[in-house]
Amino acid sequence: MSQPEPSRPAGKNGSDASKDSPSAVRKFLLSRGNSAVADRSFQYLMSLCAFSIFGIVVLIFVELIGRSQMAWNEFHFRFFYKTFVDTTTHTVQFWDPVNSHFSALPFIYGTLVSSFLALALAVPLAIGVAVFLTEMCPGLLRGPLAFLTELLAAIPSIVYGLWAMYVLVPLLREHVNPFLVASLGWTGLFNDDNPTGLGFVAAAIILAIMILPIISSLTREVMTAVPHSQREAVLALGATRWEMIRMGVLRNARIGIVGAIILGLGRALGETMAVTMVIGNSPEIHRSLLSNGSSMAAVIANEFAEATSDMHRSALIEIGLALFIVTVIVNAMARLLVWAVTRGAPADAH
Amino acid sequence: MRTGYKLRTRFRALADHTATAVAVLSTLLVVTPLVVIFGYLIFRGFSSLNLAFFTKVPVPVGETGGGMANAIVGSAVLLGLASVIGVPLGIGGGIYLAEFGRGTKMAYAIRFTADVLNGVPSIVMGLAAFSLVVLPQGHFSAVAGGVALGIMMVPTICRTTEEMLLMVPHAVREAALGLGVPNWRSVLSITVKTASPGIITGCMLAFARVAGETAPLLFTALGNQFWSTNLNEPIAALPLQIYVYALSPYDDWHRLAWAGALVLIVLIVFAVSLVRYVTSRGVLKGTS
Numbered sequence: 190m191s192q193p194e195p196s197r198p199a200g201k202n203g204s205d206a207s208k209d210s211p212s213a214v215r216k217f218l219l220s221r222g223n224s225a226v227a228d229r230s231f232q233y234l235m236s237l238c239a240f241s242i243f244g245i246v247v248l249i250f251v252e253l254i255g256r257s258q259m260a261w262n263e264f265h266f267r268f269f270y271k272t273f274v275d276t277t278t279h280t281v282q283f284w285d286p287v288n289s290h291f292s293a294l295p296f297i298y299g300t301l302v303s304s305f306l307a308l309a310l311a312v313p314l315a316i317g318v319a320v321f322l323t324e325m326c327p328g329l330l331r332g333p334l335a336f337l338t339e340l341l342a343a344i345p346s347i348v349y350g351l352w353a354m355y356v357l358v359p360l361l362r363e364h365v366n367p368f369l370v371a372s373l374g375w376t377g378l379f380n381d382d383n384p385t386g387l388g389f390v391a392a393a394i395i396l397a398i399m400i401l402p403i404i405s406s407l408t409r410e411v412m413t414a415v416p417h418s419q420r421e422a423v424l425a426l427g428a429t430r431w432e433m434i435r436m437g438v439l440r441n442a443r444i445g446i447v448g449a450i451i452l453g454l455g456r457a458l459g460e461t462m463a464v465t466m467v468i469g470n471s472p473e474i475h476r477s478l479l480s481n482g483s484s485m486a487a488v489i490a491n492e493f494a495e496a497t498s499d500m501h502r503s504a505l506i507e508i509g510l511a512l513f514i515v516t517v518i519v520n521a522m523a524r525l526l527v528w529a530v531t532r533g534a535p536a537d538a539h
Numbered sequence: 540m541r542t543g544y545k546l547r548t549r550f551r552a553l554a555d556h557t558a559t560a561v562a563v564l565s566t567l568l569v570v571t572p573l574v575v576i577f578g579y580l581i582f583r584g585f586s587s588l589n590l591a592f593f594t595k596v597p598v599p600v601g602e603t604g605g606g607m608a609n610a611i612v613g614s615a616v617l618l619g620l621a622s623v624i625g626v627p628l629g630i631g632g633g634i635y636l637a638e639f640g641r642g643t644k645m646a647y648a649i650r651f652t653a654d655v656l657n658g659v660p661s662i663v664m665g666l667a668a669f670s671l672v673v674l675p676q677g678h679f680s681a682v683a684g685g686v687a688l689g690i691m692m693v694p695t696i697c698r699t700t701e702e703m704l705l706m707v708p709h710a711v712r713e714a715a716l717g718l719g720v721p722n723w724r725s726v727l728s729i730t731v732k733t734a735s736p737g738i739i740t741g742c743m744l745a746f747a748r749v750a751g752e753t754a755p756l757l758f759t760a761l762g763n764q765f766w767s768t769n770l771n772e773p774i775a776a777l778p779l780q781i782y783v784y785a786l787s788p789y790d791d792w793h794r795l796a797w798a799g800a801l802v803l804i805v806l807i808v809f810a811v812s813l814v815r816y817v818t819s820r821g822v823l824k825g826t827s
Contacts (some may be wrong), residue, residue, distance in 0.1 A: 345751025459660025
């Protein structure tokens with residue numbers, strides 16, 4: 190408690206008690222009075238509500254561990270890296286629920302590729318936007334732009350997915366993918382073997398659009414927390430505005446910016462609906478970024494309701510457990526980094 | 540403050556101008572597509588929206604027309620169930636953080652856990668609700684969907700409630716305590732009541748967020764093509780219906796999906812503007 194507990198008069202007799210030391214009568218009344226019991230139980234009740242948040246985390250963890258036991262007992266850590274070779278066709282397979290072949294490898298690959306590609310697209314732009322909004326933007330524009338950012342961060346992922354399916358994917362199919370194949374095909378990363386327009390590139394672009402508002406608004410928050418005196422000191426030494434931003438602001442805020450980026454990564458790793466709708470959903474690993482793939486969240490969304498066997502379900506829950514543990518670690522790291530910068534600093538430092 | 544310095548070399552001036560140009564350009568590059576997306580969604584939604592959308596249930600494949608009335612009601616039922624779990628726990632947690640735990644290590648731990656829980660993918664919440672409710676029950680149900688959404692609401696409401704309570708000036712609390720009001724009464728009738736517009740809008744925002752969640756409902760509420768308000772049966776939900784229709788090959792169903800998306804967006808715009816209104820020029824400001 191930061192504020193001193195004000196002494197409470199106990200009933201009508203409270204005013205008679207001496208100021209320095211509460212009389213025995215008052216102590217007695219306080220301890221047996223209605224408010225003492227009510228206050229204490231109220232506080233316990235509220236603490237219980239707060240502790241329920243710990244409870245939820247533990248509950249999720251325990252449930253997922255319990256329900257994925259079957260797959261864990263069968264595969265152990267091999268679940269995350271093994272491959273199968275089909276006996277008749279001699280092709281490499283990862284995920285074949287009908288023949289009880291379960292390996293999370295293609296989903297881990299898909300999640301990592303789409304998320305990091307999205308980060309590569311989103312981070313430079315997000316930092317540019319944050320710099321513009323905090324250091325250069327005329328005050329008139331700042332409000333509407335901040336509002337727009339907030340709004341876009343709140344739009345449901347199903348809506349982004351709908352847009353991506355009917356606008357982004359045709360656009361990629363008709364114009365962008367042929368261009369990528371023609372200009373960057375020699376790298377081997379862009380192969381012309383997928384005529385649908387779905388795939389990692391589509392997933393990464395929609396993910397980038399979805400995490401941009403999150404990264405840029407957090408970066409802005411962190412940059413705003415840098416004290417004004419830092420800027421003034423650099424400017425007083427004769428720096429230009431860019432030098433002031435680089436030396437005075439970005440350098441001081443860099444830990445927090447890394448935190449914001451990691452938070453965006455956490456969001457991208459767990460994003461389900463939009464990715465499911467555009468990634469193509471095939472459990473394969475290809476070098477080409479234009480080919481179909483799948484991600485950890487996408488495979489759960491796609492197959493869980495119609496899981497063919499208990500082992501299939503258990504394997505999907507194990508993927509979910511892995512996703513849970515990874516996102517908890519990523520988010521915890523990001524929060525610690527952002528807090529390290531913003532803690533103590535006044536939110537409206539300038 | 541920024542005008543008093545002199546440019547000493549051409550290079551530094553150039554770097555400064557380049558950086559400004561890059562920042563402005565990236566803002567444009569980000570804002571333009573986002574505005575285009577937003578405009579397109581609103582355009583497509585409005586051109587597909589009609590009265591039947593709100594009054595009719597889905598029709599079988601091949602027939603035109605139909606609406607999402609059952610999905611809208613289903614979403615409302617799910618939100619109602621979710622708020623039974625999410626609102627009391629969230630507000631209670633927020634009261635603890637702001638009134639009792641202020642500055643303690645425990646409060647930091649809870650705040651931290653809430654923030655981390657906020658970042659856990661919604662599909663994981665769905666898995667948890669599946670193994671908590673669906674497996675023991677043996678069938679998909681509205682209750683399971685409500686549990687999944689309710690769990691997701693707790694951390695959001697908890698944090699916004701705390702923020703709103705922290706905006707209430709100390710003088711208000713002290714005045715109540717000075718008049719001999721017991722602490723619990725002062726918290727509930729004075730502090731929470733003062734902050735109630737903010738707390739209510741915080742709940743609204745949490746509603747709007749989970750109203751658009753699809754992933755946790757895929758294998759809890761499951762969706763339903765028919766009219767149902769039975770809590771023990773699979774129930775339709777707006778985002779689920781959008782998902783099913785978006786993946787379908789029929790133009791008429793795509794049209795309904797766009798209309799559904801518009802409804803979700805309007806809900807979000809309403810909630811976000813309400814929060815901004817309350818926190819910025821606010822009902823709370825008059826009290827300080």
